[in-house]
Amino acid sequence: MGTKELDGRWLILPGVTCHVGKYNLSIPGPSSLLSRTMASASAWATFTPTQQELVYTQLLFNATDPQKLGIITGDAAVPVLAGSSLPPEKLGEIWAIADHENNGFLTKKGVAAVVRLIAWAQVGEPVTEALLSKCAYFRTPNCLLCL
DSSP: OOEEEETTEEEEOTTOEEEETTEEEEOOOHHHHHTOOHHHHHHHHHOOOOHHHHHHHHHHHHHHOTTOOSOEEHHHHHHHHHTTOOOHHHHHHHHHHHSTTOOSEEOHHHHHHHHHHHHHHHTTOOOOGGGGGSOOOOSSTTSSOOO
């Protein structure tokens, strides 16, 4: 079982490829998720979004959480994240880091982590949880995602 339903919306779970329309998002399986180091777990624990990341996070929530559930599900996230022009494999790595509790959905902190990780991935940085400790630089107000 790779997906589950919550309130009529589908959630992405690790170890599957989620197909939403023309988008395919592969989420690393549990074995790769369990191989995280203590240092990267520390990066998540100390991650604090910048004001600009919080602005992007709120824009994403406004676009993808119309029911105001306080989470973004896989079916809502995949088309928006695809607007970053990153390969599906890279987006899957980002999702796996941001959904660090493997819930299949993202909280506001998780979406803020996605914002930071996408910004770094767009400038060619390899995606790792350690990037959560490194503030992202945004060239323009809309360089991150197409909403």
